[in-house]
Amino acid sequence: MAIAATTLATIAGICALQLKCPMKSFIHFGIACLVALATFCSACGRTQAAHADSAASRQEAQQESTVIRLVKNPDAAPAFQLNDLDGKPVSLADAKGKIVLLNFWATWCGPCRAEIPDLVDLQKRYPDKLEIIALATDEDEADEVRRFVLQSGINYRVAMTSDKVRRDYGGIAALPTSFVIDSQGRILQKHVGLNDPAIYELEVKAILGEPVNAKVEYFDDNGEIFLKNAERATELPGVDFAKLNAQQKAVALKRMNAESCDCGCRLTLAQCRINDSACRVSQALAARVVSQVAHPKAATAGAAKSATKPTPEQE
DSSP states (O other), rough: HHHHHHHHHHHHHHHHHHHHOOOOHHHHHHHHHHHHHHHHHHHHHHHHHHHHHHHHHHHHHHHHOOOEEEEOOOOOOOEEEETTTTTTTTGGGGGTTTTEEEEEOOOOHHHHHHHHHHHHHHHHHHHTTTEEEEEEOOOOOOHHHHHHHHHHTOOOEEEEHHHHHHHHTTTOOOSEEEEOOOOSSSSEEEESOOOHHHHHHHHHHHHOOOOSSSSEEOOOOSSSOGGGGGGSOOTTTTOOOOTTHHHHHHHHHHHTTBBOOSSSSSSSSHHHHOOTTTTTHHHHHHEEEEEEEEHHHHHHHHHHHHHHSSTTOOO
């Protein structure tokens, strides 16, 4: 822009000069104006090119910062057999050869409703490679769900889930919860809550082996997909193992996978930490386990003292 302004000033200066010197040849004036105008246009072109290069660089940087994560050694998705809202059987076997996005949702769930247009669009763009199956959860009336589906323009299959299917997929503590399943029926990712639709598409492309503008990372399922795999975890959210050596850490993890949480979740301490990292009950209990393992003598002395302390009846 600075170059353009300077060029315009040059043209204006030349015009002013010609007015002061009317006897000079207008040919020279015309040539000067054309040269200045060419310079101006060239400057604009360079500026636009610079902006385009800058935008492309920002886009590339954004793409490089996008990361999608897929399970390295995925487990098979639990099989199920349900009927969709039209009474037709629906199962994972029906979608054999396709990627499946298994979406647990509800009509009363705000985030679930918000992602429906994106899921509809995703199903439209991958009709032969992707099968979205939506399982209505915590719904009492199938007719109400059916009306909502018609009003929302949902173009994928919808069924009422069962308690068994819900248990098989880890309990479904929050909605929406979606599982990305490959064409071989294995779960490669789990998303809890409203997810960026662009991530779903990147995952689909990566699983199909198509090029993606993102970094693909692979991880071991240590409870992120199936809570039963929490026993594989070597770290737990919000648990500090820094004061333990390797042997002590193994003991602490074993205890956390054996002892139950008291928050009412019916999970082990390790599972609760993975399932709900904000749970203060499991965090406090896990910290106590770490302390007891780090200082076994103090823990033993405390337990013995509690055992020998007389009760009010004994006194």
